[in-house]
Amino acid sequence: MKTLEWEDNKLKLxxxxxxxxxxxxxxxxxxQDVIVAIKNMTVRGAPAIGVxxxxxxxxxxxxGVDLDKAADEIKSARxxxxxxxxxxxxxLDSDDALAEAxxxxxxxxxTNRAIGKYGAEVIDDGDTIxxxxxxxxxxxxxxxxxxxxxxxxxxxxxNINVICDETRPRGQGASLSVWEMQQENIPVKLIPDVASGFxxxxxxxxxxxxxxxxxxxxxxxxxxxxxxxxxAAKHHDIPFYVAAPYSTFDNEIxxxxxxxxxxxxxxxxxxxxxxxxxxxxxxxxxAFDITPKELITGIITExxxxxxx
Ligand code: MRU
Numbered sequence: 602m603k604t605l606e607w608e609d610n611k612l613k614l615x616x617x618x619x620x621x622x623x624x625x626x627x628x629x630x631x632x633q634d635v636i637v638a639i640k641n642m643t644v645r646g647a648p649a650i651g652v653x654x655x656x657x658x659x660x661x662x663x664x665g666v667d668l669d670k671a672a673d674e675i676k677s678a679r680x681x682x683x684x685x686x687x688x689x690x691x692x693l694d695s696d697d698a699l700a701e702a703x704x705x706x707x708x709x710x711x712t713n714r715a716i717g718k719y720g721a722e723v724i725d726d727g728d729t730i731x732x733x734x735x736x737x738x739x740x741x742x743x744x745x746x747x748x749x750x751x752x753x754x755x756x757x758x759x760n761i762n763v764i765c766d767e768t769r770p771r772g773q774g775a776s777l778s779v780w781e782m783q784q785e786n787i788p789v790k791l792i793p794d795v796a797s798g799f800x801x802x803x804x805x806x807x808x809x810x811x812x813x814x815x816x817x818x819x820x821x822x823x824x825x826x827x828x829x830x831x832x833a834a835k836h837h838d839i840p841f842y843v844a845a846p847y848s849t850f851d852n853e854i855x856x857x858x859x860x861x862x863x864x865x866x867x868x869x870x871x872x873x874x875x876x877x878x879x880x881x882x883x884x885x886x887x888a889f890d891i892t893p894k895e896l897i898t899g900i901i902t903e904x905x906x907x908x909x910x
Contacts, residue, residue, distance in 0.1 A: 612656040621780035632661035639678035646740020647814045651684030655702035662698035680860040682814040683851045712846045713744040715903035720750030728807040729762040734824035735777035736812025746844040747810040763789040770868040798833035813845040817856040820893040831896035844901040862888040
């Protein structure tokens, strides 16, 4: 299963808004469609956004649109995952937009397997691993970063149990990560976001592995809630790993200079279509947070496990 594919000069995307109940696809035949798909979360997750953006540039090229203009528009789709900017700039600097996008598509699959290989080395037989949000196949072309580590450990013969934070407000842990693990018959349990500290105190979590939207000087930006998990893990002396490709690194800036996306308040006001607070309640809804580097055990990359920068 591929999260995204280039088919008949169109970008084919799994519609992640419909999971876990329905596996259906959206087809983008122009670059504006790709921007809409990134904005409305048909496709999400840093590497998947990056490769989709690269195909968006390829579509703009096929349409005969000025690529500098398309690049600016595509870059404005979401602000936090650095892969989006990295991918657009890489296509802009290339001689052949489609060839470059196809190369990045292939690279993403190979990169995730390399991350998995290195990550599996720090996973022990019998581990219960907590993950937050979805850093799985659905966040990449396939296989995943954090969930790729889990897949690789399982394929190396280790018995792994997975615990997924539900990941309010959009529930990517519940709807996407749980679904992915179930597809592969990897034992998985869903918990409310607020339960991980308690489970750690009970000895029920051995390691944490999450993904990243941006790694810069001083720490890691990932889905909101990651920081709280890292604090709880530090308190309980539980290893906290971030699995991410080098395309997620932004070596030039301090992590505190990252723009953290603020999303629509209705994501918090409503749960399963029902309002859960008084009408008109003011909401703060940051999509990501910052985990400082002192809380991170290691970053699992395609070239090995490294210290945070
Ligand atoms: O808002 P999303 O669903 O795009 O957020 C995704 C995450 O935070 C992932 O953990 C991150 O992009 C890493 S994906 C390999």
